[in-house]
Amino acid sequence: MTLRSRLARAVRRRRLARALKDLDAIAEALTPAEGFLVVYLDEPKQHLVDDLARRLAVEVRMIRVDGSVEAALTALRSMPRPAAILDATSTGNRVNLLRQTVFALPAGAAYVAAGVTPQWTSDVRASAQPREGEGAAAARRRQELADSIDVQTSTQSLGVVRKRGTHHFTLRHHAVEEVLTDQFGADWGEVIAQREAYEYESRATLHMHGEPPHRDKPATISVPALSLRRYRDVTCHLREVTTKGNLVLPDTFRHWQGGRLFHKRIIPATAWFGRLEDRMQQANVRHEAGEFFSFDSAFPTHYGHLTTETLSKHWGWRIAHERNPDLRVVMTHQPNQERLPSWKADILGALGVPLDDILWVTQDESVRVDSLVAAMPQLENPHYADRDLVDTWEALYAGLGPDPAPHNRAAKIFLSRRTRTQRWCTNTPEVEAFMAEQGFTVIHAEDTSYAEQAHIFRAAKVIAGFAGSALFNMMLNPEARVVVLSSRGYVAANEYLFASAAGHEIHYFWAPPLVDQPADGFTVDAYRSDFTFNLDEHRAELIQALA
Known part of the structure; x- marks a missing residue:
């Protein structure tokens, strides 16, 4: 530790010691309601705890922080909501300690930092301000902090913040x-x-056609x-x-x-x-x-x-x-x-x-x-x-009762979509016509009862369709070959997970979305993006997979 940092810590400790002597000011700032008071400490100070308990007539619980925000959070998580928090530490990032733990308080409760300067108050306010270049998720969390604290003017070496709202x-x-x-x-x-x-x-026999998403199966x-x-x-x-x-x-x-x-x-x-x-x-x-x-x-x-x-x-x-x-x-x-x-x-x-x-x-x-x-x-x-999901799928199909028309089912089915709100294939009519040429019955799942869908899927030899929930009844037929037409931006893996547990042969044909996923991340816009399926690019391999 450098001389400068040792001197700074000594100054903080003297300032904290002076502030903690004025229990009247601390008691007024805390004004705890019914419940108990939490005191953050770097080392046990039983006399302080006893004095506060007598002065405020409430239970006082110590949390030894030693500069670790996670230590404070772990301790707070194992308690009901405290009526107030007193930060009596002199080490670590005390502004960050507030930022991370103030949410444990109920609405209206006080968070009091003893032995601080007006700079602490300024830094707390600044921590709740927007940051240029910050990501959307971080900006939302910072806004939630701003909406959840009322930073009051510091007096007598005490910083006081009042909590707004209720968090869990x-x-x-x-x-x-x-x-x-x-x-x-x-x-x-x-x-x-x-x-x-x-x-x-x-257990899946996996075949990939075209450029797949960045996420591996x-x-x-x-x-x-x-x-x-x-x-x-x-x-x-x-x-x-x-x-x-x-x-x-x-x-x-x-x-x-x-x-x-x-x-x-x-x-x-x-x-x-x-x-x-x-x-x-x-x-x-x-x-x-x-x-x-x-x-x-x-x-x-x-x-x-x-x-x-x-x-x-x-x-x-x-x-x-x-x-x-x-x-x-x-x-x-x-x-x-x-x-x-x-x-x-x-x-x-x-x-x-x-x-x-x-x-x-x-x-x-x-x-x-x-x-x-x-x-x-x-x-x-x-x-x-889990492989044992197969037991649930078999119980589901058995519970639907016997197929009323077992000899009149299509051997090859294509599950299409009408919904254009997300992941719409812009050339759906062209794809449907191609599938019909290959001997597939084009199905829209919403047109039939669930039991009827289940029997249709159970009887099929080849199940094809656009990626998404319309294909999920593949779980009822582990013997079928499955062909999935999907946008590369749609990184969900449900069909593959079903196939992994049940043992399907599964073919993915990938098409570029109108909005692609970033190379090192994920966006909802890309996940929901429309796409065009290039039949000319995939025709030969698609015909082979569909045969």
């Missing part, structure tokens, strides 16, 4: 049991069942350990958002292995915190007795998300329902949408899920339940698909 810690699966035990003890719930992690070589599929948990006393919100106290439970997030947890209805503040959208926070919360299973989804009326994310939790339903035959299902009822579309009822009904007593949550009403059972998914796009 966003939990990951690897931490959930430890954090819940720390906060709630053994009463948080239990792990009902676990599946061990394993790897397998993809992994030859080895790594399936993580999966848990089935029973949580006590949690609140179910719209679109699978589930909270307990100041925590968002990890089952909320469908891309749970992502670098940052993301949900469209949760505004990100930092890697550790998010804010439920206003409608969710303002919704009435009622209590419903009993035990429930989460068959909810971030996209409740989207066929593709049901057949990937929801079905991949069925393993947990089987176990939980056997333990508790009175188990009910919780789902979202989207505004202006059919509560239970026929295809959704057909799929869940075929799997033995009772549909006549569903607990519905809406944007106007969340539900606090006695207990909620939630299963980690057997599939996460684009990372893994």
Whole structure:
């Protein structure tokens, strides 16, 4: 350590020591409400804790920071929301400590930094200002900070910030049991069942035609350990958002292995915190007795998300329902949408899920339940698909009943699209005409019932179509050859994951999107981009694959 830095630290410690002597000023700045006060320290100072506890008549909890923001966050995550925070540290980046941890406070609570100069206050304000050249995601998080703090003028070596709004810690699966035990003890719930992690070589026979996306299709599929948990006393919100106290439970997030947890209805503040959208926070919360299973989804009326994310939790339903035959299902009822579309009822009904007593949550009403059972998914796009998903797919097809017309099914089918909102193939009529010339029956999935679709897919020898959810019933026919026509910007891997688990021969034919993915990143615009499929370029290989 240089002489200058040692002198600077000594000055900060003297300033902090002077500030901490004025407990009256600190008490006035903190003005904690009901609850407890958190004090950040570099080393234990029990006399300070005792003095504050007497002066403020509240419980005081110490967090030893030692310059580590993560140490503060880890400790805060295992507590309910504190009534106030006092930063009594003299080391580390104290502005960043506030930026990262102030979100733990409830609305109106005070964050007080002792022993600071007016420069600290200026730096806090500056940290919430826009930065030139900053990425969109970082700019949104900085704006969330600006909207969440009220920086007051510093006095008597005290910096004071008041919190706006309410935020939650966003939990990951690897931490959930430890954090819940720390906060709630053994009463948080239990792990009902676990599946061990394993790897397998993809069973797909993969063929690529044209220039593929930058993301490779992994030859080895790594399936993580999966848990089935029973949580006590949690609140179910719209679109699978589930909270307990100041925590968002990890089952909320469908891309749970992502670098940052993301949900469209949760505004990100930092890697550790998010804010439920206003409608969710303002919704009435009622209590419903009993035990429930989460068959909810971030996209409740989207066929593709049901057949990937929801079905991949069925393993947990089987176990939980056997333990508790009175188990009910919780789902979202989207505004202006059919509560239970026929295809959704057909799929869940075929799997033995009772549909006549569903607990519905809406944007106007969340539900606090006695207990909620939630299963980690057997599939996460684009990372893994558990081989045992095949058991669910077979049970689904069996539950639909026998094919009423087994001898009148097309051997070759092409799944086309009418929807032009995203990933529209601009020469769709040309592609459909070509497929018809090759002996394919052109199908639009929305024209038939789900059971009829299932039987059509089951009987086909070759299944072709534009990439996306219309092809997902390939899961019901592991013997078919699958041909996928796709934009290179569409980097989802659902069809490949299905094929990896079930053993399909699968051919991808790639077309350049109108908006391409960046070489080292991802954009939604490219993911949704329209494209033109060049039949002349692919004709020979396509005819061979379709034969």
